[in-house]
Amino acid sequence: MSHSMGTRFQRRTVELPEGIAALGNDAIDTVHTLVHQAERRQAHELREALERTLKIVPRPLRGAVKKVVGA
């Protein structure tokens, strides 16, 4: 993964312990970038999980599930 000095990651994600923060901007950017990627991956996995849920749940219960999740 590339982190050039000119493209600092803008959105901070988590509070970093002092030890990590002391490693410098490149390390800080790397952590925030990885966390941001994990957020996107989690959002994608949650969408897929919902799709799979609606396929697995028997038809008679599907309406109740859709109502709960707002699908």
Add this chain to the structure above:
Amino acid sequence: MLSENIAEHLHQRHAGAFDKAIAVAGKLPSAMTAKLAQHAMGPTLSARAAGLLEPKQAADLAKRLPPLFLADVAVHADLRQVGPLVEGISPDVMAEAGAALREREEWIVLGAFVGHVREDALVELIDVFDAEALLRVAPFVDAPERFDVIVGALDEGRLEELVATADERDLRAELDAMLEHLAEDQAARLS
């Protein structure tokens, strides 16, 4: 700790979705919820949602899920959230999941769980772990007061095996990590 901050952040980022997953679980029979955890959510999302379960619900689900899946969940779980749920899981289920974690050499995960397992269950689990596993987990045990329970549950033969394994596999530092937290009576048995 960074890993805990990240786990909390990822949970909060999609807290609404995890709340809905738990709400769905509350509407469905346990067997169906277990099926969804395994085949729809998967271990990572299940681990993040698990902290929202009631202890009784978690225990009921755990006995319906394959131990290998529980082992996967354990690897991804934030123990600050799911730790209190561990007490309700039966020793049989914990033994099978623990064996899977031992097979995968998940020493850090196993060490983190030691403090959350009831003492009586910990004694029942001792036979799952061979001398090498006990030694390799030792440096990662977050609740060192539990070493007295662990060593207390080992008979003389297993204690001798522990010392011999420490010598043979160059695990003396791991044995020392255990020894330094033992009460006098248990330390005397091991020395």
